[in-house]
Amino acid sequence: MAIAQSVFDIAFGEASKHGAAKIRKIKLSIGEFSGAVKDSLDFAFEVLKKDTPASNAEIEIEVIKLKAVCGECGEVECRLGDLKLSCQICGCELNIIAGRDMTVDYIDLDEGE
Ligand SMILES: [Zn+2]
Numbered sequence: 001m002a003i004a005q006s007v008f009d010i011a012f013g014e015a016s017k018h019g020a021a022k023i024r025k026i027k028l029s030i031g032e033f034s035g036a037v038k039d040s041l042d043f044a045f046e047v048l049k050k051d052t053p054a055s056n057a058e059i060e061i062e063v064i065k066l067k068a069v070c071g072e073c074g075e076v077e078c079r080l081g082d083l084k085l086s087c088q089i090c091g092c093e094l095n096i097i098a099g100r101d102m103t104v105d106y107i108d109l110d111e112g113e
Pocket residue numbers: 070071072073074087088089090091092
């Protein structure tokens with residue numbers, strides 16, 4: 001719920017900055033490894049958007065696969081739950097480069113032209 005609320009805080013901030021009465025769409029990406037779960041977020045948005053400028057907004061959530069880099073072999077995709085995050089080919093430690101963050105990609109405002 002806290003994640004959904006902070007996304008809405010960002011969206012409402014943008015809306016008031018641009019004098020927009022309504023939010024048409026919010027697109028965000030969540031990493032598999034970010035701790036955010038798409039189904040819970042979908043649910044939280046449905047609950048939170050009632051009686052707000054986002055009440056009719058479409059909310060699109062893209063899940064970003066966990067991706068890491070092995071210093072030896074290059075880019076590899078990891079399975080979630082592979083907590084050791086070692087390379088399956090050479091066993092080296094991996095550095096996570098994607099799938100860890102949550103980002104708001106864009107907010108589509110209805111500026112009521
Ligand atoms: Zn490797």
